Amino acid sequence: MKPPLAFAIPGDIATLTGGYIYERRLLEGLRQAGHDVQHLQLAASFPDPSAADMTEAVAMLAAVSPDRPLILDGLVFGSIDTTGLARVRAPLVAMIHHPLALETGLSSDRQDHLFQTERDNLRLARHVLVPSPHTRRILVDRYGADPRAITILRPGVDRPRLPPAPDPMPLILSVGILHPRKGHDILLDALSRLADLDWRAVIVGNPWDADHAAALSRQRAASPVADRVRLAGRVSADELEELYARASIFALATWYEGHGIVFDEALARGLPVVTCDTGAVPDTVPPGAGLLVLPGNPAALADALRMLLVDPARRQAIARAAREAGQGLPSWQDMADSASLVLSDCAP
Template sequence: MTHRPAVFAIPGDIETLTGGYIYERRLLLGLRKAGHNMAHLQLGDSFPDPSPADRAQAIDALTAVKPERALILDGLVYGSIDPAGLARVTAPIVAMIHHPLARETGLNSERQEHLYRTERANLRLAQQVLVPSGHTASILTTDYGVEPGRITIAPPGTDRPSGRPAPIDPPLILSVGIQHPRKGHDILLRALARIHDTPWQAVIVGSAHDPAHAKDLAQIAKDLGLSDRVTLAGRVPGETLAAYYRQASIFALATRYEGYGIVFDEALSCGLPIISCRTGAVPDTVPDTAGLLVPPDDHTALANALHTLLHDGPMRQRMAQAAAEAGRLLPGWDDTARIASGVLNKLTR
């Protein structure tokens, strides 16, 4: 079978450790492994708020892609590139939307409306749309007018964990997510402060994606008297993160919104019970038997859930077993690439 060659246009450094970049890096490699001639086109790192130079460079680069190739275009570009410029692209476009930019946390109404209008207009120019979850697909059909027949769900793959669980004492609460307001680490810190009398230790892994917010988190931890029990680890090597997963007893992420959340799959595959928030795609990703979900922005409810799991060993063990069982059923990255390959091969010129 002849596989459609393609260009994957991604702004910024593809080695960035966020769920979206991890997904796209693994998808690029997976499509190459599946037999596609895949080129990586790096766009400017100022997206989704591009400088004039990065915006112009992106239009020039995208319009230069030959029509015999497909163009997979990362969602960070969709809310910030001129639809008139994107309309000049002759290659068939596949939009890669993890979650719409207009759904980001902390936007003012003017910025939100601009992103929504631009994303909606640009999505009309995509022949096909790849999304990681049914939740994102539903948003695009309901709010953005994308026909269901143009959308394909390609769930992220999961690497099987290396080594056996080796939980430490006091129990380790692990949180993984960039230091950005959407991830809700501030809520987690306030929840941990409410259960200060319970034995636990916590590690928050994730790069300082928003430096000002990262500084605020460090100050919150200090003000709450948590500096000796909470480690804001920042970005860590893969082997260090794997060790944290083995040592943890609970995975907790107080996210305000997720279009999918690869870290939940990682926690399931490691057999960790999950405490998170009932928002976005989280309820579809975390099985009821493997986790406790609370309303977002509610540190009291989050503290109660943490207290329950820390004090109820049998419940924690049942949830750990359910998590491990769910983790064994998760797709691999070859499955993600196979789905995306089918999308590329059915494109028309």
């Protein structure tokens, strides 16, 4: 019989970000694998909780039965008070997509606080789940985590529901929340340098940062290629599936990724990827399946896009490599079944 588990996640589990999708599919897959999984919905304010939210979270975690390994989302694990976390009796399993101190735009004091908190909390964890070899290396090299206690749990991917049907005019698709870390402003700058070529672009993403979303809208409106770029915002699953089917190139000018589920979605559909050589991206996008440039460099990003737009033969060769890589990716249930083995070993 599979041991019971608990999974603590802040906010709405249906939130459309890669991290929430990863955890929601894991929770569903563990239940499908035969585990009784208790879902604890903590305050959405993490990793910046109020004092009341912190107190409530510690109380909820401390109340979990000691026979249930407790998976703790990284937004909480990396920011929750260490003294409070030490009160938890259940075996702790940290799920760290990427360390909180590596987020962009943090003050040095905030970075130091998050680094120290996450490092201290790692000493309380029975095991750690990470989505990529990159995140594992960071935890071992910078945080002193025990490599034997870390399992790489690569996210799964859904198989395409529609066959490829590329638009006659190449469609460049970008998918990622509207947040500075995703680099959509860099992509818009790059696209403005390609006005002499034929293409269209769609940027899909939940407006996570309202101020940044507004700035992107103004940037697009002022661009010389405004009529060819659509800021689609959040779209339905069916519309996203159709966009993937119609696309010829996937592009994301990200500053950092702990994995990047959207890259797996692009590979599964045989799309050549243009993105940045940063974080876990080289672990996720295999050589030959995409073109990687330095982050924050719109000229280099434009050059990579231009190369694929003017050379269909090269674009098709990279697409074939992407499709081959995509065929070897795990399903979401494969991922959950792997996690089930690890979590069962953590049970008392």
